[in-house]
Amino acid sequence: MVLAVIAIIAIVAILLLMASLADRLKGKSRNVASVLVFVIPAFFLLGMGLIWPAVLTTYNSFFDRTSTTFVGFENYGWLFTNSDSQRAFINTAIWVLLVPVVSVLVGLLYALLIDGKKFEKVMKSLLFMPMAISFVGAGIIWRFMYDYRSAGQNQRGLLNAIIVAFGGEPVRFLQDSPLNTLFLIVVLIWVQAGFAMVLLSAAIKGIPMELIEAARLDGTNAWQMLTKITVPTIRPTLVVVYTTITIATLKVFDITQTMTGAKFQTQVLANQMYDQSFTFGNAGLGSSTAVIIFVLVIPIVVFNIRQMLKNKEVRG
Incomplete structure (x- = not known):
């Protein structure tokens, strides 16, 4: 729990620093940096909250109940035959x-x-x-x-x-x-x-x-x-x-x-x-x-x- 709070504080601090740096730029560089300040965290959260769990779940679906032994499509075979x-x-x-x-x-x-x-x-x-x-x-x-x-x-x-x-x-x-x-x-x-x-x-x-x-x-x-x-x-x-x-x-x-x-x-x-x-x-x-x-x-x-x-x- 403590580590999670520290991580959230660190992420917020980094975002504030990035926003401050983007605000000091001028012209197109400022626009691009401002967009990245919002896009990068969104992609990070999307990856951690959706993409990575989806990849990990797909990976585990090819293993046994303990996720240690590779069983191929055996689990899927069970789903359609049981x-x-x-x-x-x-x-x-x-x-x-x-x-x-x-x-x-x-x-x-x-x-x-x-x-x-x-x-x-x-x-x-x-x-x-x-x-x-x-x-x-x-x-x-x-x-x-x-x-x-x-x-x-x-x-x-x-x-x-x-x-x-x-x-x-x-x-x-x-x-x-x-x-x-x-x-x-x-x-x-x-x-x-x-x-x-x-x-x-x-x-x-x-x-x-x-x-x-x-x-x-x-x-x-x-x-x-x-x-x-x-x-x-x-x-x-x-x-x-x-x-x-x-x-x-x-x-x-x-x-x-x-x-x-x-x-x-x-x-x-x-x-x-x-x-x-x-x-x-x-x-x-x-x-x-x-x-x-x-x-x-x-x-x-x-x-x-x-x-x-x-x-x-x-x-x-």
């Missing part, structure tokens, strides 16, 4: 297929319905409120919602209390596979729909009024307005929202860990990475799982960047 790991892949795929699509659809529909309404701000706040809650907090809240007690006992879970009150049998929401995965997915949709709604609502309000009025004069109905005007116009925002939620879904960990402990066949890749690395002490399998998650994120990031560049070219 039944528990295959379940993690399947569950992650279900999450990625459902969460972004449903979150964007709910957010878009909600934004369209409340646009221009009297209590728009209040209604936006209600849907956005879950975004202020951490994933762990959301998991705890919904764990009490889904809580199960056997028939004849008092039900603490809100949903089962309602079901029993109407004469039904309590439901094992979190214990019975595969539906328990869908009930977990509902929690992330509940959190992310507000995020989608806020961005999409802002994009909808940014549609030129002249374009809307021209479409109405041409006799455009509500469905045509949505598919021909609204969605194409806000497409860049839709892409950003969809890809952002997809990346967050690929890394989901808190909800499954909090609500089921990744048991009852609800394991996802992030939970598997955690379990292998810290619960079972297998650095090789944990690192290889982390690499797989990283590789799965890359195409989404590349697609997002390409869309941003394409939109920039169109605007230019």
Whole structure:
């Protein structure tokens, strides 16, 4: 701890010295030096906080649990052949297929319905409120919602209390596979729909009024307005929202860990990475799982960047 504080003080002192020296220069040299004062620390932090850990994790993925014996692609072979790991892949795929699509659809529909309404701000706040809650907090809240007690006992879970009150049998929401995965997915949709709604609502309000009025004069109905005007116009925002939620879904960990402990066949890749690395002490399998998650994120990031560049070219 003391060494870390000393290192931070030393880095700050060096940066202040560099800034002072850059301020004494003149002309282009001063501009270049001023830029370097900000760029060098940024690259240093990027390298230490992202690039080096990524390289080290990739390196460890080719070694055994103690990171001492080279095993080649054995860890990756285990990931794709082990039944528990295959379940993690399947569950992650279900999450990625459902969460972004449903979150964007709910957010878009909600934004369209409340646009221009009297209590728009209040209604936006209600849907956005879950975004202020951490994933762990959301998991705890919904764990009490889904809580199960056997028939004849008092039900603490809100949903089962309602079901029993109407004469039904309590439901094992979190214990019975595969539906328990869908009930977990509902929690992330509940959190992310507000995020989608806020961005999409802002994009909808940014549609030129002249374009809307021209479409109405041409006799455009509500469905045509949505598919021909609204969605194409806000497409860049839709892409950003969809890809952002997809990346967050690929890394989901808190909800499954909090609500089921990744048991009852609800394991996802992030939970598997955690379990292998810290619960079972297998650095090789944990690192290889982390690499797989990283590789799965890359195409989404590349697609997002390409869309941003394409939109920039169109605007230019």
